[in-house]
Amino acid sequence: MVNSVVPIAKPPAASAAIASVRRRPCSLWVGSGGAEVVTGVLAAAIVEGVRRPPHTRGGGCRAGDADDVVISNTRRSAQDQALDSGAAGSEGAAPGSLGFRRRACDLEGAHSPRYTHLVTTPASGLLLQIVGAAVVDSLELPSRLLVARRTSPPELAGLWEFPGGKVEAGESCEPALHRELDEELGITVRLGRELDGPGKQGWPLNERAAMRVWFAEVTDGRPTALQDHDELRWVDLAAGTELEDLLWIPADRPILSALRAAVSARDTGQPGQKRDA
Ligand SMILES: Nc1nc2c([nH]c(=O)n2[C@H]2C[C@H](O)[C@@H](COP(=O)(O)OP(=O)(O)OP(=O)(O)O)O2)c(=O)[nH]1
Structure with missing residues (x-):
């Protein structure tokens, strides 16, 4: 379960991966899951969301507000970067690594297909x-x-x-x-x-x-x-x-x-x- 969702303006430690958000920062939701997120997702950004996930807290966001989000992390793979620039719904996979799908259900409570763009970064030590x-x-x-x-x-x-x-x-x-x-x-x-x-x-x-x-x-x-x-x-x-x-x-x-x-x-x-x- 995602423990907390906060506006980007006050990010938790896990959201250090987020480098910049163009347009309206409050439209970016950051889930800091820790051990409860069994898929290994520690930091995640949902953009283009039209309503917040049901199990989350935080400020509101508006449709289309944050469709220009840049995620930056030294651990990011070429695959993650490819996902950032690829079409919604696509999958990416670098040789020897996993394909991450752009889909909302990687975060509990975010099963709505309206969450069209999800970028995940693995936590250190959590696979x-x-x-x-x-x-x-x-x-x-x-x-x-x-x-x-x-x-x-x-x-x-x-x-x-x-x-x-x-x-x-x-x-x-x-x-x-x-x-x-x-x-x-x-x-x-x-x-x-x-x-x-x-x-x-x-x-x-x-x-x-x-x-x-x-x-x-x-x-x-x-x-x-x-x-x-x-x-x-x-x-x-x-x-x-x-x-x-x-x-x-x-x-x-x-x-x-x-x-x-x-x-x-x-x-x-x-x-x-x-x-x-
Ligand atoms: N299922 C499976 N996956 C393996 C094995 N060995 C191995 O390296 N992998 C890797 C390949 C994939 O990158 C990853 C499994 O992801 P997957 O694509 O099968 O997962 P999934 O069925 O949930 O697929 P999807 O919903 O994301 O399309 O683990 C194995 O023996 N079985």
């Missing part, structure tokens, strides 16, 4: 949270893994991955994973054990994101590539099989190794078993 599923044919006796081939962004298109996606603000990891699997594959699953990564946020993917991964088993639906993927495949988990030969997102390789070890140790967990709530 964008991704969740992924190691969907196996059986949680108790796994022998095959469901893998998915991405269609975007161009840097990742054609690479195989664990189905999943970004945790949205206000969402917990496991519900996010259920949502992603439903949206992307049209399946309902029961979750098994989490495949613990090296960090609290799971497995590092790049400088901006980390992924938590759970074993899962399909309980309803037939996996179908509904969005984000052009092919799904059940592959044998045994060593020396197709699984290793597939062109994986490189960051996923260590996860695959750990997954195999967990399967060998029959450590995929019982349904509902979790590391945390």
Whole structure:
């Protein structure tokens, strides 16, 4: 949840990224979320907003007042800058980094499509949270893994991955994973054990994101590539099989190794078993 929203004239520490606002400064809303913003968004600016998000406090703003906002931060990537200049609704992704979509729902309470322009900057030490599923044919006796081939962004298109996606603000990891699997594959699953990564946020993917991964088993639906993927495949988990030969997102390789070890140790967990709530 976004803790506070204040006019740019009196920014909190987290809004140091904001360098200048042309036109009317009071039209810029700054959300300072901290740990509660699970997607890793610490500072965010919504411009062109026509009404403030429902869970926020602060002064009013008027439609179109702040459509010339400049965000500046030494940690900003070329991708962020591209987003600043790109068309609303576009996605950007620099090689090795994540694509951030210009959409309002990255901030809880800002789900209105009328918030047309959102720029986010990651907090230092807080990564964008991704969740992924190691969907196996059986949680108790796994022998095959469901893998998915991405269609975007161009840097990742054609690479195989664990189905999943970004945790949205206000969402917990496991519900996010259920949502992603439903949206992307049209399946309902029961979750098994989490495949613990090296960090609290799971497995590092790049400088901006980390992924938590759970074993899962399909309980309803037939996996179908509904969005984000052009092919799904059940592959044998045994060593020396197709699984290793597939062109994986490189960051996923260590996860695959750990997954195999967990399967060998029959450590995929019982349904509902979790590391945390
Ligand atoms: N789902 C998934 N993403 C991965 C894996 N490995 C890896 O580096 N990533 C990266 C790729 C993406 O930059 C990011 C996940 O973002 P995404 O685009 O899949 O998220 P999403 O489904 O919520 O997509 P969108 O709504 O933003 O379009 O994490 C993986 O195994 N599974």
